[in-house]
Amino acid sequence: MKIIRSPREMQVFAESERLRGLRIVLVPTMGYFHEGHLNLMREGRKRGDCLAVSIYVNPAQFAPTEDFESYPRDFERDRKLAEEVGVDVIFSPDNSEMYPEGYQTYVEVEGVTGNLCGISRPRFFRGVATVCAKLFHIVKPHVAVFGKKDFQQLVTIKRMVRDLNMDIEILGVSTTRESDGLAMSSRNVYLTAEERGSALSLSRALRIANDRYEKGERDAALILQQVREFISAHPSARIDYAKICDAETIKDVRKIEGEAVLALAVWIGKTRLIDNHLFGEPLDV
Amino acid sequence: MKIIRSPREMQVFAESERLRGLRIVLVPTMGYFHEGHLNLMREGRKRGDCLAVSIYVNPAQFAPTEDFESYPRDFERDRKLAEEVGVDVIFSPDNSEMYPEGYQTYVEVEGVTGNLCGISRPRFFRGVATVCAKLFHIVKPHVAVFGKKDFQQLVTIKRMVRDLNMDIEILGVSTTRESDGLAMSSRNVYLTAEERGSALSLSRALRIANDRYEKGERDAALILQQVREFISAHPSARIDYAKICDAETIKDVRKIEGEAVLALAVWIGKTRLIDNHLFGEPLDV
Numbered sequence: 197m198k199i200i201r202s203p204r205e206m207q208v209f210a211e212s213e214r215l216r217g218l219r220i221v222l223v224p225t226m227g228y229f230h231e232g233h234l235n236l237m238r239e240g241r242k243r244g245d246c247l248a249v250s251i252y253v254n255p256a257q258f259a260p261t262e263d264f265e266s267y268p269r270d271f272e273r274d275r276k277l278a279e280e281v282g283v284d285v286i287f288s289p290d291n292s293e294m295y296p297e298g299y300q301t302y303v304e305v306e307g308v309t310g311n312l313c314g315i316s317r318p319r320f321f322r323g324v325a326t327v328c329a330k331l332f333h334i335v336k337p338h339v340a341v342f343g344k345k346d347f348q349q350l351v352t353i354k355r356m357v358r359d360l361n362m363d364i365e366i367l368g369v370s371t372t373r374e375s376d377g378l379a380m381s382s383r384n385v386y387l388t389a390e391e392r393g394s395a396l397s398l399s400r401a402l403r404i405a406n407d408r409y410e411k412g413e414r415d416a417a418l419i420l421q422q423v424r425e426f427i428s429a430h431p432s433a434r435i436d437y438a439k440i441c442d443a444e445t446i447k448d449v450r451k452i453e454g455e456a457v458l459a460l461a462v463w464i465g466k467t468r469l470i471d472n473h474l475f476g477e478p479l480d481v
Numbered sequence: 482m483k484i485i486r487s488p489r490e491m492q493v494f495a496e497s498e499r500l501r502g503l504r505i506v507l508v509p510t511m512g513y514f515h516e517g518h519l520n521l522m523r524e525g526r527k528r529g530d531c532l533a534v535s536i537y538v539n540p541a542q543f544a545p546t547e548d549f550e551s552y553p554r555d556f557e558r559d560r561k562l563a564e565e566v567g568v569d570v571i572f573s574p575d576n577s578e579m580y581p582e583g584y585q586t587y588v589e590v591e592g593v594t595g596n597l598c599g600i601s602r603p604r605f606f607r608g609v610a611t612v613c614a615k616l617f618h619i620v621k622p623h624v625a626v627f628g629k630k631d632f633q634q635l636v637t638i639k640r641m642v643r644d645l646n647m648d649i650e651i652l653g654v655s656t657t658r659e660s661d662g663l664a665m666s667s668r669n670v671y672l673t674a675e676e677r678g679s680a681l682s683l684s685r686a687l688r689i690a691n692d693r694y695e696k697g698e699r700d701a702a703l704i705l706q707q708v709r710e711f712i713s714a715h716p717s718a719r720i721d722y723a724k725i726c727d728a729e730t731i732k733d734v735r736k737i738e739g740e741a742v743l744a745l746a747v748w749i750g751k752t753r754l755i756d757n758h759l760f761g762e763p764l765d766v
Binding site: 203207211214215217298299300301302303304305306307308325326329330333334336355356359360361362363445 | 488492496499500502583584585586587588589590591592593610611614615618619621640641644645646647648730
């Protein structure tokens with residue numbers, strides 16, 4: 197397994213792989229791998245010849261008040277896990293190479309970022325779209341793999357790729373969960389034992405909502421009222437948002453019809469967790 | 482010579498050319514070719530195996546008050562001229578393919594667009610950067626060729642390419658001028674006979690400024706005062722801006738040192754013309 201730090205070196209390697217006719221798959225990550233990341237890599241492994249994983253905690257997607265500095269990092273552990281899953285190359289650049297002095301270009305995806313996390317974290321998607329555009333130009337993938345846990349991020353990246361005519365297939369992979377239903381996240385390490393219990397309120401709320409949907413309920417407000425009451429009853433849980441949105445436009449819907457997603461962001465103590473469920477898809481919680 | 486209208490068809494063709502090991506050169510244009518465009522193509526011809534020219538009047542870079550509708554177009558004439566210069570493929574898409582319903586992604590280059598045309602035409606560079614990013618992803622060039630007449634545009638595109646790690650060499654080509662010094666522009670066709678005389682005030686002002694520079698003057702304000710007085714003395718000439726800027730940051734400078742550019746935008750009647758000169762470079766007017 198190769199480890200590449202320099203964007204230019206990564207680009208030269210990627211171009212030579214493409215010229216050899218190989219198919220490149222990229223899994224962009226912020227590292228500190230859990231089973232969710234490894235599943236993205238396993239899915240990616242099946243879809244190309246050269247499996248690249250980027251490990252980069254992107255400062256452009258964190259607000260000054262957020263956890264950029266404390267975000268968990270463990271490169272040695274990540275390296276071993278990636279190698280076990282059959283990764284060919286880890287690309288892990290420095291901030292000074294990704295955002296050198298004088299840096300000033302950003303990709304803005306407008307409509308789909310105007311709700312949910314786009315409200316709570318105003319510069320977040322601009323940072324995500326920008327770093328993904330950069331990673332796509334550096335690693336030159338044919339396919340890029342993202343988790344569905346970050347649903348709005350996946351929609352944003354798909355929208356960017358389509359709008360900017362990037363010749364890349366975007367693959368969304370189902371959320372990996374702990375056995376009790378908690379969506380895997382690098383931020384779960386922040387949780388105390390008590391908070392870990394309250395964190396289950398997200399996936400259980402998805403279950404409750406889905407049960408009502410399967411019994412025929414289509415009124416978003418009624419489902420959301422129950423979801424909010426359920427989550428709020430948990431100690432140290434504070435809802436950032438609980439919304440039902442059109443899965444393509446990310447606009448709130450009143451009635452669930454077509455593709456609709458229930459999206460949750462909940463503060464559990466000082467840790468903000470997200471989870472979501474696309475109505476009509478299987479839900480293993 | 483191939484003519485391709487569909488972005489996807491262009492992309493497939495470009496990818497197959499790259500896989501054959503060919504070097505693609507792109508000259509992005511809005512069509513209505515003059516000798517300046519043809520010189521970009523001639524320079525491009527030397528730098529690769531497959532010479533692509535895009536012809537696309539990009540609505541995203543025009544304000545509602547500007548000349549998008551009336552911008553001169555003549556595809557048949559352009560086609561013949563391109564063929565004579567040895568172009569391999571013309572890419573000329575429709576608006577509905579470039580900006581389909583639901584389009585919402587834009588590339589913003591911040592610092593270098595904060596002066597000059599970025600003030601007069603607030604959405605212009607966002608439109609230019611966005612369409613160039615799209616064209617780069619569609620045509621997949623190794624080299625893209627731009628005229629130095631649009632100096633701030635060239636700086637903006639170079640900045641975008643560097644910041645977003647696009648693996649493309651950007652080549653700037655010297656301004657092509659009429660025998661009397663007028664910088665070639667598709668918009669020159671708008672000029673009446675009298676205005677054509679006043680239009681010479683731009684290139685002549687560059688000459689005057691360069692003469693003072695060569696005699697040792699380095700005070701930007703003194704040079705600009707003379708430039709402004711000279712241009713304003715011409716009938717139907719109204720200065721939009723006349724500034725001396727750092728050639729990389731596009732910030733105004735007081736003293737000419739390092740790379741500095743004199744940039745002019747002047748309304749001649751209802752036609753806005755631009756021209757510029759990089760101090761220290763040869764000036765053939």
